[in-house]
Amino acid sequence: MNRPILYVALVPALLITGCTAEPSRVPQSAATVPATGPAAASPTPAEDAYAAWQAGRSTPVADPIYPKRGTDALDVLHYDLALDWSPSKRVLTGTATLQVRPTKDAESFSLDFEPYDIDSLTVDGASATGEVTKEKLTVATPVTADKPFTLVVAYHGKPKTVPMPSKRGDTHPLGLTVDKDGGLWTMQEPYGALTWYPANDQPSDEALYDIAVTVPKGWSGIASGTPKGQDGNTFRYQSTDPVASYLTTLAVGKYKKVTAKGPHGLPLTYWYRPTDKRALPVLKKSPKYLTWLEKKFGPYPFPSGGVVMVDSDSGMETQQMVTLGSAVFSFGADQFELDVVHEYAHQWFGDAVTPTNWQDLWLNEGWAQYAQLVYEKETAHLTNADFDAWFRQADAALRKKYGPPGHPRPSEFAMSNVYICGAAMLRQLQSTIGDKKFFALAHAWAQDHRNTQQTRKSFTAFVNEQTGKDFTAFIDAWLDSRTTPPKSLKDRKGTNQT
Structure with a gap:
């Protein structure tokens, strides 16, 4: 989901994705577990x-x-x-x-x-x-x-x-x-x-x-x-x-329709009104975005894709046909592109692999937000140091304002903490196990659990199995702490749990 929220005090623009978090931009550089979803039992x-x-x-x-x-x-x-x-x-x-x-x-x-x-x-x-x-x-x-x-x-x-x-x-x-x-x-x-x-x-x-x-x-x-x-x-x-x-x-x-082909001949459809024409150049780059996502997370999980433009201020990862609000373009073509990438990333994280309940909203928003931010990091050529510093600064502010991502408040659905703090956990996991192992894990999570519903428990077990190490305390700290966990969990004295 893509819903923009600005934290100007932290960075020039902190955009998240309805599913977009509220718009969040990273800083410019200064220089297999058993599925909990559909039952496998034979029908009676x-x-x-x-x-x-x-x-x-x-x-x-x-x-x-x-x-x-x-x-x-x-x-x-x-x-x-x-x-x-x-x-x-x-x-x-x-x-x-x-x-x-x-x-x-x-x-x-x-x-x-x-x-x-x-x-x-x-x-x-x-x-x-x-x-x-x-x-x-x-x-x-x-x-x-x-x-x-x-x-x-x-x-x-x-x-x-x-x-x-x-x-x-x-x-x-x-x-x-x-x-x-x-x-x-x-x-x-x-x-x-x-x-x-x-x-x-x-x-x-x-x-x-x-x-x-x-x-x-x-x-x-x-x-x-x-x-x-x-x-x-x-x-x-x-x-x-x-x-x-x-x-x-x-x-x-009264829509107009454009059809296209994505990776492997994937049928794509873009539906727009005359007032949405400025968004078309970005929508037509969908094959590029999907190809980039496939390289990170494996084959696109559905037989078709596309986008429909509507009169909303937000965006939504509706399955096989992303719903995007025309007002999102008011943040500019660059941010609109990031939101499109975010919603397409959700086809893997949230759509193909769906959280079992809303307690685990971080499980799809954290992944989709991280995919969006990695795309931005690569296209903007940001340094790892700037990327990491921004994450910790944003994470600290969001935990203070909205609490830890593993404990969303019913009256504050989809606030930026479940996006950025969940993504910050994934960033720290990547830094801990290395790029190759991390993206192999991400690929396996999306592909091995396709068309299932998953939970925090199953995700933790999956990470532990994939890495051969016990990351339970690591994941618990990132999801439950009211303050940003330390870079190393060897010293957790300052981690304030809920």
């Missing part, structure tokens, strides 16, 4: 009819930061969303078909959902009773653990956003937003998918997706996933790799 006989969606199987957990969002009682395997947008009426009409595996026996079940009008609702083809209250769709139908069912919800209404739990200057309400021209766009981290379809709106439940968007003639419908063509005014997209709800996207408007 009751699941045989749902075998086509087994790649969407997850092990949901209750989120400790936002426990009211999502549920560990359901594992959504697949979402099929048929959406129709009327700009003149500002009404979204949808039919959501969900294949769901209950993880517990229950007399009813609930999903996150805004109060749209429900036109019809069925469970396994039979009419069912459902009610939307307090942003939850509750269906009064008993379910049995590991016995999948199909839920179909037809609905319509005017989209409404939900408040963003953050004090960042570049934030706005979460979810499906209607612009002044009747277009649509969404950014929804840590949640907000509930504003346009019934969802298990938390990171630990990833699913497969089919999305069809019908729009008026002359308009375009854009969504996350691989483009699957256009039937009349209906645009289709498919995700055969599992996707967390916060990584889905939807945009509708």
Whole structure:
């Protein structure tokens, strides 16, 4: 995620990436662990009819930061969303078909959902009773653990956003937003998918997706996933790799489209409005950015990629189709380029390898931020001394203001500490084990854990296994300390733990 925050007292501009941290620039030079994600167990006989969606199987957990969002009682395997947008009426009409595996026996079940009008609702083809209250769709139908069912919800209404739990200057309400021209766009981290379809709106439940968007003639419908063509005014997209709800996207408007090829012939699409033309030269450099990222972290993890421009102040690593706010360009083409690199880096860190819960936001933001800063260091030819000095200065200020990155505050989502302090830990790890071993570790982390959800515990175990040394105390210090850890953990007397 890319969200700019300025710390002028520290450096000329400290930009981070919504996922961008708040914009953070480095100073100019003076001269394998078992996956905790989709279960590997063979399907039970009751699941045989749902075998086509087994790649969407997850092990949901209750989120400790936002426990009211999502549920560990359901594992959504697949979402099929048929959406129709009327700009003149500002009404979204949808039919959501969900294949769901209950993880517990229950007399009813609930999903996150805004109060749209429900036109019809069925469970396994039979009419069912459902009610939307307090942003939850509750269906009064008993379910049995590991016995999948199909839920179909037809609905319509005017989209409404939900408040963003953050004090960042570049934030706005979460979810499906209607612009002044009747277009649509969404950014929804840590949640907000509930504003346009019934969802298990938390990171630990990833699913497969089919999305069809019908729009008026002359308009375009854009969504996350691989483009699957256009039937009349209906645009289709498919995700055969599992996707967390916060990584889905939807945009509708009078867009223009540019197609390109990335490394290995990767299909790329850039969607822009006339007001976004100044961003095109940077977007067209996407093959260069992706090639650079592949050299560091291994093959791009999905079958397509691209960017859609929207009327936001931030950016988001939505899977296979990055969502970038046009206002990000106000920081200049150089910063916009860094934000593009940041969001593409998230395709490896956050999208292909997803944190199990929001306690571990540092796990994707720290990696994406570090990738962005390494790119900036290499292109700006910065010295290691300047790089390291900046990291320690920025880390100290951010820990003092926002606390350690391993303990994010629910009311301050995605503040700069989870970006920069997480990246500072990776920088210190690189300095400790050397460049070759570090990037081999980074490559293996991204590739070996593709399409899984991971945690601090699994990351620590992975580092220890890869290096043959015990880095547990090192990682704990960087994630838990209220002050910047010493360069060597042999002397930890001054490290103030939480």
